[in-house]
Amino acid sequence: MKILFKSFLAFTLLFTQILFAQTLNSTFKVKGECGMCKERIETTAKKAGAQTANWSAETQQLTVEFDPAKVTSDAILKQIAAVGHDNERFRAPDAVYDGLPGCCHYERTPSFPKVSETEHASSTVSQAPSLKENNQFYVRGNCVSCKNRIEAAAKSAGAGSAFWDPEKQIVTLDFDESKTSADAILKKIADVGHDNEKYTASNAVYDALPGCCLYDRALPLGVKSSLVHMEEAPARKDFTQHADHVDKTIEEVKVVRLGEATALNKKETGLTFNISSKELLKAACCNLSESFETNATVDVSFSNAVTGTKQLKMLGLDQKYTSLTKELLPSIRGLASPYGMNLIPGRWIGGIQLTKGGSTVTNGYEGITGQINTELLKFKDQPESAVNVFGDINSRFETNITTTSLLSEHWNQTILLHGNATLAKMDTNDDGFLDQPTGNQINAAYLLNYNGLDHNGLGTHFGISFVKDERFGGQTSFDKNLDRSQQSAYGVGIDISKFDIWNKTGYVFKGKPYQSIGWMNQFTYHEQDSFFGKRNYLGNQKTFYSNLVFESIFGNTNHKYKTGASFLYDAFDEDYLTQNFQRTETVPGIFFEYTLTGLKYTLVAGARTDFHNLAGTQFTPRLNFKYDLFPKTILRLSAGRGFRTANVFAENQQYFASNRQIEITQNGGDIYGLKPEIAWNYGLSLQQELKLFNRKATLVADFFRTDFQDQVLADLDLSPNKLVFYNLEGNSFANSFQTQIDFVPAKNLELRLAYKYYDVQADYEGGRREIPFMAKNRGFFNASYATEKTDKGAFWNFDTTVQIVGPQKLPNLNANPAEFRLPEYSASFATLNAQISRNFNKNIRVYLGGENLTSYTQERPIIDATNPFGNYFDGGMVYAPIMPANIYAGFDVSF
Known part of the structure; x- marks a missing residue:
């Protein structure tokens, strides 16, 4: 009888564990660049114990399902870092990162906050750069419209009151735990488009947000976009490199994919190509006139057989109809038109922005076919x-x-x-x-x-x-x-x-x-x-x-x-x-x-x-x-x-x-x-x-x-x-x-x-x-x-x-x-x-x-x-x- 009782008890415990076992679905920030990165990250996550893994190069997010009784999120992220990918909890060894193929070299700055394994809790809250109290939760957003949407969603989910601070990226909730829960409120907030420490908004809902509400999903929770984007921009760390002022620079920088030789800006209203120094290294590029040999938008030709100079043409018209600026200031115009392209060395160039068609009126009246900055x-x-x-x-x-x-x-x-x-x-x-x-x-x-x-x-x-x-x-x-x-x-x-x-x-x-x-x-x-x-x-x-x-x-x-x-x-x-x-x-x-x-x-x-x-x-x-x-x-x-x-x-x-x-x-x-x-x-x-x-x-x-x-x-x-x-x-x-x-x-x-x-x-x-x-x-x-x-x-x-x-x-x-x-x-x-x-x-x-x-x-x-x-x-x-x-x-x- 004792043996039968023990067997029944063991079976009951095993059945209960199976019945109530949880499969967690969590999202983490993981850096990468291309299809090879995707394959490496997802394969490593599964080998580390994740049941499913899906990484997006666009959002830099990894979504995994795993059994917490068998593996921890730290163990998964640690293995991903070990194969060369920085994430919100662990940084990849430099030697491993350097050994990745060239196309996989993502931008490592700004880095995710580096926290030791012993300092980590299971929640992504520990990654946030600011402290918060009970019933305070990290929620991403940008503007007044975000504030109204977040607070309204929280109240509709049962919160008695809700206050979202756009600077700290924290929402403070007051709710009756017998009627609702923090999870239910945060899930509702995610449903209206705002990532938080518990749930991630669907891409479709996020994409449908007004432009001013499109926060940077790649940043650590609790970090406001405008304070970080300047550090992300290749060759744009100083705000004055862009046209008019700081806020415009921040707004444009955050939509440029890092590491791409030539990137067509998806968020830019005009047809603008961002040409990095990586693209310029594909050819001799001894001066600006030779910087477009690998670019299909601009036509480069010799102007005569005696001086050997080169001229650009865009949209079928001569170079003189394109606004050519340096640091967004007038550069190659007037008497400098015939030879000015030869006076800017290629190795001096940190980046080029090429816009086809009419550019902004803030930069002047001369650009008819476009602007090259x-x-x-x-x-x-x-x-x-x-x-x-x-x-x-x-x-x-x-x-x-x-x-x-x-x-x-x-x-x-x-x-x-x-x-x-x-x-x-x-x-x-x-x-x-x-x-x-x-x-x-x-x-x-x-x-x-x-x-x-x-x-x-x-x-x-x-x-x-x-x-x-x-x-x-x-x-x-x-x-x-x-x-x-x-x-x-x-x-x-x-x-x-x-x-x-x-x-x-x-x-x-x-x-x-x-x-x-x-x-x-x-x-x-x-x-x-x-x-x-x-x-x-x-x-x-x-x-x-x-x-x-x-x-x-x-x-x-x-x-x-x-x-x-x-x-x-x-x-x-x-x-x-x-x-x-x-x-x-x-x-x-x-x-x-x-x-x-x-x-x-x-x-x-x-x-x-x-x-x-x-x-x-x-x-x-x-x-x-x-x-x-x-x-x-x-x-x-x-x-x-x-x-x-x-x-x-x-x-x-x-x-x-x-x-x-x-x-x-x-x-x-x-x-x-x-x-x-x-x-x-x-x-x-x-x-x-x-x-x-x-x-x-x-x-x-x-x-x-x-x-x-x-x-x-x-x-x-x-x-x-x-x-x-x-x-x-x-x-x-x-x-x-x-x-x-x-x-x-x-x-x-x-x-x-x-x-x-x-x-x-x-x-x-x-x-x-x-x-x-x-x-x-x-x-x-x-x-x-x-x-x-x-x-x-x-x-x-x-x-x-x-x-x-x-x-x-x-x-x-x-x-x-x-x-x-x-x-x-x-x-x-x-x-x-x-x-x-x-x-x-x-x-x-x-x-x-x-x-x-x-x-x-x-x-x-x-x-x-x-x-x-x-x-x-x-x-x-x-x-x-x-x-x-x-x-x-x-x-x-x-x-």
């Missing part, structure tokens, strides 16, 4: 110095030295040095002219930053830079050391000096993180002394720019606004041949911009009025609209107006090395007798995230149209001996269509494919014609592959880019003798660039690459090269590469 290197998490050395087979050599350091708790500095030289005289096509000019450049910059946002709400950024660039080209027999009057050879000399000094200061009002004021100021001096054969061109430009911006809200953060005033002063003094052209432009302006955020949409509507002393009063409206059709489908619309004053000499120097005589047909304007250029730009884009090969992919299709209300046309067709400038009489337009897909078909392999179609025409004298040197069809392919890291952190990178350029309309030279004419259209061609790099550890990188490996070159880049002082000489008819395959090598060492 360059950010210089800044101090990140720790002091860092780096040395880069580069050389190619054409005797081009470069050295860069960069250093960032912390001066005190709030002050840090950046020192940037650059030098380059092209030594050998190369003439690979034996036409008697140098393929690229010889010369040298010395470039230096100093940046000083103060970040007191978490201290007194004040931040400031100061910068100063100077560059000296000398280039000599022309015939191989030209001697730069001899006076031109003492030799018969055709020579080209370009001497540029440029000085910039700027400051950006911002203040966030205490207790009002949505309200701030920022003030930006910059002075620029640019001087060019140049000659092209017997032609002299001297240019001098002094520019002062100031922009004051105030931002706040109407009622709540669903209704934001910016308003302010700007002032632009330009003094130009140009000498061309024997003529002198002087003018001073003063442009005070005011602007206002309103942002409306809804459940699935964002509307940004702005307008500015500028009082130009020569172009008259100009009204510039712009509108951007984003609508989330589905969770992974985004529609964007844009429309806006822009205007600019043309600098006909500086912007057309590619035609100076020719026999063409410049004529200006004046039209009653005050800038060279010409009227300003005015255009409207309209755009539509669709962004779709999808799965290919069971991996994430992004497809983007966009269409933009630019209609000129007025334009300064440079007519090359009236006569082979003339370049005539006149104002548009009729219509001028540019249609641009692009579709691009980025995806990862296999482990560590990234692919990017794009197709572009352009239709660019204008009503010239004599009828409508296509704009020359613009291919209607272009194809693009880029592939990047990284090997697995070794135990020492070494790995290989392989990158290749193929560009296919269709036929281009060429200027009409039929008045020339037959041997000096061009066909109506150029032939199609393809170029291939490739690079192999080896990272030996975190500090040493060696790379070897090639440009134009197909060795396709234009057959006759210079017309009548044997008689450069004759009637038919023309070095500006360039539509294809002029140099064959170029091999380069270099190394980077960081400390």
Whole structure:
């Protein structure tokens, strides 16, 4: 009987344990980056005892089901950290993290609070950075709307009273335990979209929250987003690196995926690509003009066969119609247009933001086709110095030295040095002219930053830079050391000096993180002394720019606004041949911009009025609209107006090395007798995230149209001996269509494919014609592959880019003798660039690459090269590469 009783008791206990055994469903923060991370995290969790495991790269959250009688959450998270993934309780060993494949290297800062195993309780409360009392619970949120929603949900679940503190991220509850429970209340709060220490809101409910309520789900509980996001941003730690002020920086930074080479910002209203330094390392990238070789949005081409400079085109139009800024201050404009891209070294660049279509009115009136903003290197998490050395087979050599350091708790500095030289005289096509000019450049910059946002709400950024660039080209027999009057050879000399000094200061009002004021100021001096054969061109430009911006809200953060005033002063003094052209432009302006955020949409509507002393009063409206059709489908619309004053000499120097005589047909304007250029730009884009090969992919299709209300046309067709400038009489337009897909078909392999179609025409004298040197069809392919890291952190990178350029309309030279004419259209061609790099550890990188490996070159880049002082000489008819395959090598060492 005793044996029977004992057996029955044991069976009963076992049955009770099985019957009442709990399977917990918990969510934890785990860092990762890609599909490989997902597989590693989930597999490790299951091996550690979890019954199910699901990790999301988007939310950085791991949801697991496990039996607490068999395993603890600490044991699971500890194993996940052991294989290389930081989480909210344990940090991965550095050696293990370094050994992960390159695509798995997530950003480790800001780190989750590190708590020892013995200090951990089973609840995620112990991870929170602030203390709380009984009946207080961590609940995520952002704004007043969140507060109302959280407190209402708590009361509907039975709480007698509820108070949520947005700063501490804590809700204080008062409830009768006989009628409800804390779990029931917190579950109800999660049901309306707010993660808390017990429950996680569903993605569908979270995604449906108003934009102002979209808190950062990747942060530790109890940490308010606005205090952490600045630390997350690559190359944006200082708030002044963004346009207007702090709050805008925080808002944009939090939506950028860390570690991506090029990221299309899902939350941005405009079509904006964030290009990191990781993308720039895929190619030689010696200066800004070469920073877009792996980017499908921008077209890069040589502008002529004598100076060797490169120009950008976007949406089918020349570089001059794109706003090119540095630190969101005017940079490459005016007299700097033809060579300014060569004056920003690639190794100085911390990041690039590229926006297609009309940009915000707070940044000015000139950007018609978009904006490209360059950010210089800044101090990140720790002091860092780096040395880069580069050389190619054409005797081009470069050295860069960069250093960032912390001066005190709030002050840090950046020192940037650059030098380059092209030594050998190369003439690979034996036409008697140098393929690229010889010369040298010395470039230096100093940046000083103060970040007191978490201290007194004040931040400031100061910068100063100077560059000296000398280039000599022309015939191989030209001697730069001899006076031109003492030799018969055709020579080209370009001497540029440029000085910039700027400051950006911002203040966030205490207790009002949505309200701030920022003030930006910059002075620029640019001087060019140049000659092209017997032609002299001297240019001098002094520019002062100031922009004051105030931002706040109407009622709540669903209704934001910016308003302010700007002032632009330009003094130009140009000498061309024997003529002198002087003018001073003063442009005070005011602007206002309103942002409306809804459940699935964002509307940004702005307008500015500028009082130009020569172009008259100009009204510039712009509108951007984003609508989330589905969770992974985004529609964007844009429309806006822009205007600019043309600098006909500086912007057309590619035609100076020719026999063409410049004529200006004046039209009653005050800038060279010409009227300003005015255009409207309209755009539509669709962004779709999808799965290919069971991996994430992004497809983007966009269409933009630019209609000129007025334009300064440079007519090359009236006569082979003339370049005539006149104002548009009729219509001028540019249609641009692009579709691009980025995806990862296999482990560590990234692919990017794009197709572009352009239709660019204008009503010239004599009828409508296509704009020359613009291919209607272009194809693009880029592939990047990284090997697995070794135990020492070494790995290989392989990158290749193929560009296919269709036929281009060429200027009409039929008045020339037959041997000096061009066909109506150029032939199609393809170029291939490739690079192999080896990272030996975190500090040493060696790379070897090639440009134009197909060795396709234009057959006759210079017309009548044997008689450069004759009637038919023309070095500006360039539509294809002029140099064959170029091999380069270099190394980077960081400390």
